[in-house]
Amino acid sequence: MSNATGERNLEIIQEVLEIFPEKTRKERRKHMMVSDPEMESVGKCIISNRKSQPGVMTVRGCSYAGSKGVVFGPIKDMAHISHGPVGCGQYSRAGRRNYYTGVSGVDSFGTLNFTSDFQERDIVFGGDKKLTKLIEEMETLFPLTKGISIQSECPVGLIGDDIEAVANASRKAINKPVIPVRCEGFRGVSQSLGHHIANDVIRDWVLDNREGKPFEAGPYDVAIIGDYNIGGDAWASRILLEEMGLRVVAQWSGDGTLVEMENTPFVKLNLVHCYRSMNYISRHMEEKHGIPWMEYNFFGPTKVAESLRKIADMFDDTIRANAEAVIAKYQAQNDAIIAKYRPRLEGRKVLLYMGGLRPRHVIGAYEDLGMEIIAAGYEFAHNDDYDRTLPDLKEGTLLFDDASSYELEAFVKALKPDLIGSGIKEKYIFQKMGVPFRQMHSWDYSGPYHGYDGFAIFARDMDMTINNPAWGQLTAPWLKSA
Secondary structure (H helix, E strand, O other), rough: OOOHHHHHHHHHHHHHHHHOHHHHHHHHHOOOOOOOOOOOOOOOOOOOOOOOOOOOOOOOHHHHHHHHHHOOOOOOOEEEEEOOHHHHHHHHOOOOOOOOOOOOOOOOOOOOOOOOOOOOHHHHHOOHHHHHHHHHHHHHHOOOOOEEEEEOOOHHHHHOOOOHHHHHHHHHHOOOOOOHHHOOOOOOHHHHHHOOOOOOHHHHHHHHHHHOOOOOOOOEEEEEEOOEEOOOOHHHHHHHHOOOOOOOEEEEEEEOHHHHHHHHHOEEEEOOOOOOHHHHHHHHHHHHHOOOEEEOOOOOOHHHHHHHHHOOOOOOOOHHHHHHHHHHHHHHHHHHHHHHHHHHOOOOOOEEEOOOOOHHHOOHHHHHOOOOEEEEEEOOOOOOHHHOOOOOOOOEEEEEEEHHHHHHHHHHHOOOEEEEEEEEHHHHHHHHHOEEEEEEOHHHHHOOOHHHHHHHHHHHHHHHHHHHHHHHHHHOOOOOOO
């Protein structure tokens, strides 16, 4: 890309915004820019983490979704109560492909929907007694749970239920951790606040539970933070970390357990995959326990090698040597994958619009296959996410925040990408438009995509999507005659 590309993208921004009333146009313009890799920060060129405009078809989730659906939900040996009407719990249950080992309903509970099923009378009279009874029944029916979290939905905050009092009383009654989470959906501007709230609750109700208790720590103990094991991603990452001689003490929170979280303050390094959802708790452990943390990226062989070396530099020469051995071990495999798929994907253009880390993390994997990122956007990022994205983008790339359905469609029509990577809400719109699409929140029911083995699956899926002959049977809108 070049300055000419940047100038054209600025024109596209103006064209897309032209349809809006002046006030809306002025507001939405703050959420769009073109990239300059020499910029150290987006500064005020792009504004993020702001309330979506009323009437705009945003694709964001809520605070409850950030806490229950992302941070707490994948913790497999806990039961997570959706405290409120049944719908929130049902639509946040088992939708993100957080793979786990265990038997559902016996020692793993993430695929079950525990709900207090609020009715009109609960809104009038309160749900504290109902919640207490629910916890008692859960303990009878599912005695192998290691703990319970109470994920509050919107009505709970509106009527003022005292879930903290219920949690304290229930903890004594069942002799297990019962953790109240004030993640009512109306709080904040997106699911991002739900991540933060969940992190703070873990800080206050979980991390100190093993203080003063023995733990056999080792010199190479690490924790994987912010990997939700979509399609087995955390397992693929763990293989590489253990091959280089590290001991993974905890996974947060895909295939994770309560005791692993409690053991995390004893590790030597926290490895953060999803910065947006877990940087808060990592910063806390650095301040309180002196544990350093670093963000890593295991998408595509280039970024995997960079991350392995960066991780190894936090330890000693033994781990550095092991890291080089791991990189060398998979070199032939990576070369074969690239030799097979790069000729089929070289030069193809990609538009990305996803959640809190992938618009920057997957760039390297696409580039390893010779593909080009022409636009990237986040649903619920903060400005520091855009700052971290800039170095990975070519000059003049379109960058946008919290796009509306109209804006996203207009960008696609103007930029004409060969592939779109986004979420389930966008998938069928663009497939009907005749544009190849990958659902990049849950890997379109494929995966894993992390690590060297994951790269083979990623490359296959991108080729299978773009080069599928079915697209020849559809005509994109910009190719149709008037």
